[in-house]
Amino acid sequence: MTGTVSRRGFNLCLGSGLTSALAAGYSRRAHAAETITVLNWQGYGTDEPWALKLFAEQTGITVRHDYFNSEPEMQTKLRTNPGAYDVVLINSARTRSIAEEGLIDPIALDAVPNAKDLVPSLRDHANLTQGATHFGVSWLWGMNSLAVRQGKVIGADSFAVLSDPAWRNRAALFDDAVTEIGVGALLTGQDINAPKDLNAIAASLKAMKPNVKLVWSSESEFDKAFAAGAFDVAIYWSGASARAQTRYHLPIEFIVPKEGAIGWLDTLCIPAAAKHKAAGLTFINFLIGPQFYLQWAESAGAAASANGAAMAQLPADNAIRTIHKPEYLDKLQFMSMLPDDRRQAFVDLWSEVKAFYAT
Amino acid sequence: MPPDGQTRSRLPPPSLATAGLLAPAYLWMTIAVFLPLAAMLYFSLLTRAPFGNRPAAFTLENYLAFVRRPYLLRVAWTSISLGLWTTGLCALLGWPAALALARTVGGRARGALFLLIVLPFWTNGLVRIFSWTMVLSEGGLLDQAVRLAFPGLRPGEILYSYPAIVIGLVHAYLPYMVLTSYVSIASINPAIIEAAQSLGARVPVLFATVLLPLSLPGLLSGAVLIFVPVLGSFMEPRILGGRVGVTMGTVIEDQFTQAFNWPLGAALSFTMLALVLAMFALLAAAMRLRTAP
Numbered sequence: 001m002t003g004t005v006s007r008r009g010f011n012l013c014l015g016s017g018l019t020s021a022l023a024a025g026y027s028r029r030a031h032a033a034e035t036i037t038v039l040n041w042q043g044y045g046t047d048e049p050w051a052l053k054l055f056a057e058q059t060g061i062t063v064r065h066d067y068f069n070s071e072p073e074m075q076t077k078l079r080t081n082p083g084a085y086d087v088v089l090i091n092s093a094r095t096r097s098i099a100e101e102g103l104i105d106p107i108a109l110d111a112v113p114n115a116k117d118l119v120p121s122l123r124d125h126a127n128l129t130q131g132a133t134h135f136g137v138s139w140l141w142g143m144n145s146l147a148v149r150q151g152k153v154i155g156a157d158s159f160a161v162l163s164d165p166a167w168r169n170r171a172a173l174f175d176d177a178v179t180e181i182g183v184g185a186l187l188t189g190q191d192i193n194a195p196k197d198l199n200a201i202a203a204s205l206k207a208m209k210p211n212v213k214l215v216w217s218s219e220s221e222f223d224k225a226f227a228a229g230a231f232d233v234a235i236y237w238s239g240a241s242a243r244a245q246t247r248y249h250l251p252i253e254f255i256v257p258k259e260g261a262i263g264w265l266d267t268l269c270i271p272a273a274a275k276h277k278a279a280g281l282t283f284i285n286f287l288i289g290p291q292f293y294l295q296w297a298e299s300a301g302a303a304a305s306a307n308g309a310a311m312a313q314l315p316a317d318n319a320i321r322t323i324h325k326p327e328y329l330d331k332l333q334f335m336s337m338l339p340d341d342r343r344q345a346f347v348d349l350w351s352e353v354k355a356f357y358a359t
Numbered sequence: 360m361p362p363d364g365q366t367r368s369r370l371p372p373p374s375l376a377t378a379g380l381l382a383p384a385y386l387w388m389t390i391a392v393f394l395p396l397a398a399m400l401y402f403s404l405l406t407r408a409p410f411g412n413r414p415a416a417f418t419l420e421n422y423l424a425f426v427r428r429p430y431l432l433r434v435a436w437t438s439i440s441l442g443l444w445t446t447g448l449c450a451l452l453g454w455p456a457a458l459a460l461a462r463t464v465g466g467r468a469r470g471a472l473f474l475l476i477v478l479p480f481w482t483n484g485l486v487r488i489f490s491w492t493m494v495l496s497e498g499g500l501l502d503q504a505v506r507l508a509f510p511g512l513r514p515g516e517i518l519y520s521y522p523a524i525v526i527g528l529v530h531a532y533l534p535y536m537v538l539t540s541y542v543s544i545a546s547i548n549p550a551i552i553e554a555a556q557s558l559g560a561r562v563p564v565l566f567a568t569v570l571l572p573l574s575l576p577g578l579l580s581g582a583v584l585i586f587v588p589v590l591g592s593f594m595e596p597r598i599l600g601g602r603v604g605v606t607m608g609t610v611i612e613d614q615f616t617q618a619f620n621w622p623l624g625a626a627l628s629f630t631m632l633a634l635v636l637a638m639f640a641l642l643a644a645a646m647r648l649r650t651a652p
Contacts, residue, residue: 070616070619072619175597176617177613177617177618178617209602212602213519213601213602214519214601214602215597215601215602215604217597221598224489224492225492225496228492228496228497228498228499229497229498230496230497230518230519340407340619343618343619344618344620344623347613347614347617347618347620348428348618350613350617351428351430351605351610351613352428352430354602354605354609355430355431355433355434355605356430357602357603357605358433358434358437358600358602358603358604358605359433
């Protein structure tokens with residue numbers, strides 16, 4: 001079949017094409033004028049230059065950043081700079097309390113198409129929902145658990161390995177009160193966020209003294225000491241374990257033992273006073289989608305995505321995928337908001353345990 | 360009127376000139392030191408840091424930390440003993456170096472030796488500490504050197520121990536002792552030393568009766584400059600000390616970064632400051648008693 005184009009039809013096509021082009025150009029200019037500000041940790045995905053370029057090309061929206069160095073600082077910035085931010089990263093442990101303060105908006109997940117692929121248990125986690133209302137979009141998750149030297153420590157399936165005499169002077173703990181009290185809580189069968197028996201936790205942590213050689217506080221410190229063979233059993237971060245395996249080829253095996261592990265979940269939220277809420281949601285949709293995540297995971301070694309479809313697209317041997325097994329989600333206790341007095345009690349107990357280790 | 364009188368009349372009054380010379384430094388000190396300290400003192404008397412919209416009340420509870428948490432006494436002693444070891448070793452190493460620089464080395468050699476001494480000042484603290492981890496670890500440079508000299512020895516390491524912290528601290532603070540001692544020793548009149556020698560004083564007597572007493576101000580200044588910051592140090596203990604690296608510095612840091620309890624962190628800092636001031640007051644009183652006629 002051959003077709004001929006009449007002059008009228010040609011004019012119609014040309015006209016509609018011009019209109020579309022003009023409309024697209026107008027829409028792009030309208031977006032181009034739109035700039036959103038994101039409040040996040042520095043270097044935590046949202047400020048990747050390639051991602052911002054890609055997002056600007058796709059939507060015409062420019063993204064600026066402001067950073068925080070601690071979660072209380074983030075909360076203070078939200079309180080004291082209303083209207084300054086359009087998207088904010090909030091550890092889900094704080095999402096509900098910040099929502100109760102009226103600092104962030106409820107989010108209708110229908111407005112975030114990629115949310116359909118979020119793992120339901122993370123999407124609807126109690127930390128970020130109130131009834132059926134979501135106050136954040138789950139983005140990334142990870143675990144603090146047991147990491148051992150592959151080939152040397154065989155069959156470890158309990159945090160009790162940290163006090164096993166076989167590993168005398170060969171253990172490293174994370175210098176973080178919430179994590180270590182959490183480990184003690186898991187060992188004694190308690191809730192990591194509201195343990196009833198702190199004495200039992202103290203006893204379980206103090207029992208590790210003969211084994212504890214190092215109390216580490218940064219990823220580089222851990223990796224250097226592990227590479228130098230300073231210890232064989234430790235508490236470590238899941239994302240950092242993946243990076244240590246892929247970047248430095250360290251023989252780390254990350255284990256979620258029978259007691260379970262400590263989980264964390266980061267959410268992306270819209271401040272109640274944001275001036276560009278729709279553009280903010282567009283950016284959140286971009287961030288939780290597979291296109292951004294896969295490239296970020298490949299280039300920077302990200303944490304695990306809450307987007308199940310994105311995780312499934314990682315290569316089967318990708319360390320992030322092999323470490324963050326979906327079945328682990330059922331074994332995790334996620335960090336939740338701690339009241340000031342409980343946080344202080346955790347820090348006091350951890351300080352006391354560290355002083356005990358030092359003697 | 361004499362010509363010099365005319366000149367004098369153009370100069371500002373001496374008191375005004377003194378004030379003009381002192382004002383910039385003291386203004387800066389007021390803004391950069393006293394104001395933050397005053398703010399911290401205020402925080403230390405509150406139930407919580409006055410950020411956001413949460414109410415805070417006055418309390419003295421934070422100053423009872425050592426009563427409520429007895430393990431802090433042990434931690435405080437660790438900090439004090441670290442301060443004493445570091446200051447003592449800096450004096451042992453720094454004073455002879457200062458004597459040599461002031462009395463026997465001159466010209467370019469002195470300049471080169473000074474450069475070596477102040478080198479730690481020009482190095483980033485964290486880089487300096489991490490470089491020590493490479494030297495002190497098992498299989499590190501020191502371990503390799505020792506086993507090269509004594510092939511039969513088993514591999515060992517100093518890292519993650521109390522001596523490792525002291526090594527890192529001495530490296531960081533030795534320049535203070537050398538510089539302050541050097542200034543004191545260089546200002547000793549050579550005629551006094553010659554007089555002592557001509558009267559038959561041997562080296563130990565010369566050291567005990569002339570050099571040490573006359574250079575004591577420099578030695579004490581160095582001791583103060585070293586002891587006080589070592590009490591609050593937290594990087595060296597944390598990175599080089601492993602599980603033994605728990606000091607008042609790390610406890611105070613935990614209050615600020617983990618517990619977000621600025622009032623308690625500030626109160627612990629001021630308690631340590633009071634302790635240091637009391638120690639120096641006792642030392643000064645002892646010195647006065649010793650030098651009193």
